[in-house]
Amino acid sequence: DGRGDPCYSTASASGPVFSGLPRPCWPPLWTTAFKIQVFLFAIRYSLGERSDPPLSGYNSPMEILLLVGIGVGLASVAGLRAFLPLALVGAFALGGLFELPVSFGFLSDPVVVAALFALAVAEGFLDKVASFQTVSDVVMTPLRILSGALLFAAATGAGLDAASAPELAAGGAIAGAVAAARIFLRPASSGSGVSPAFLSAMEDAVAVVVGVVAVFVAFLPLALVAFVLFFFYRVRKRRGRKYEGLRILGD
Numbered sequence: 001d002g003r004g005d006p007c008y009s010t011a012s013a014s015g016p017v018f019s020g021l022p023r024p025c026w027p028p029l030w031t032t033a034f035k036i037q038v039f040l041f042a043i044r045y046s047l048g049e050r051s052d053p054p055l056s057g058y059n060s061p062m063e064i065l066l067l068v069g070i071g072v073g074l075a076s077v078a079g080l081r082a083f084l085p086l087a088l089v090g091a092f093a094l095g096g097l098f099e100l101p102v103s104f105g106f107l108s109d110p111v112v113v114a115a116l117f118a119l120a121v122a123e124g125f126l127d128k129v130a131s132f133q134t135v136s137d138v139v140m141t142p143l144r145i146l147s148g149a150l151l152f153a154a155a156t157g158a159g160l161d162a163a164s165a166p167e168l169a170a171g172g173a174i175a176g177a178v179a180a181a182r183i184f185l186r187p188a189s190s191g192s193g194v195s196p197a198f199l200s201a202m203e204d205a206v207a208v209v210v211g212v213v214a215v216f217v218a219f220l221p222l223a224l225v226a227f228v229l230f231f232f233y234r235v236r237k238r239r240g241r242k243y244e245g246l247r248i249l250g251d
Helices: 028-047 061-078 084-094 102-108 110-127 130-155 162-185 196-216 220-250
Strands: none
Touching: 061 084, 061 130, 061 162, 061 196, 061 220, 084 102, 084 110, 084 130, 084 196, 102 110, 102 130, 110 130, 110 196, 130 162, 162 220, 196 220
């Protein structure tokens, strides 16, 4: 049955749905993911011992890679919208489609889920009003970083204590990088040839689709978010060429 193979492993009865399958010697990408997780463990234990380390029930680099990929995807969506991915994760957890760590059980409370969806609607509405965009970015960016930290930690099975600082920091860094790129690349509300309401609606649609996909497919959401940022870059670049042509005509 392959149990004599050193590249074979079987998870415990309480392990993930991937358990019990033969495991080949993993390619470098999966091995790298495992080494990264070991590095996070080392940092975590240097901050304080914990009896239930995240991902302790996952015994293969592939399983760890999937969980880290889901965390990366959710954190990247949080860089676009702070409340929507939290609301979607809470809704999926409420429906039994996503398992949250004990520390994040509050996200699956129906009242919390409803409040998060209401905040997501308000965030999307304010983002479509040109006069509120600057204020919205200043207020929402820290919340997006916080959301990314929570989502990454929840996806990887971490908690909210000091020992989970590496996971929280990683999620916050991913969401912060996306949020900063969004602010820098998104065209200004005037002169871009594209209305801010359209750009905001595009972000809403991507956040909904990617937020759903992120729960089930690892890393793909990051590529979709990158596509949105690339679209913003192309619009800005086209706008720059337009004004450069006008300056030449003026001269």
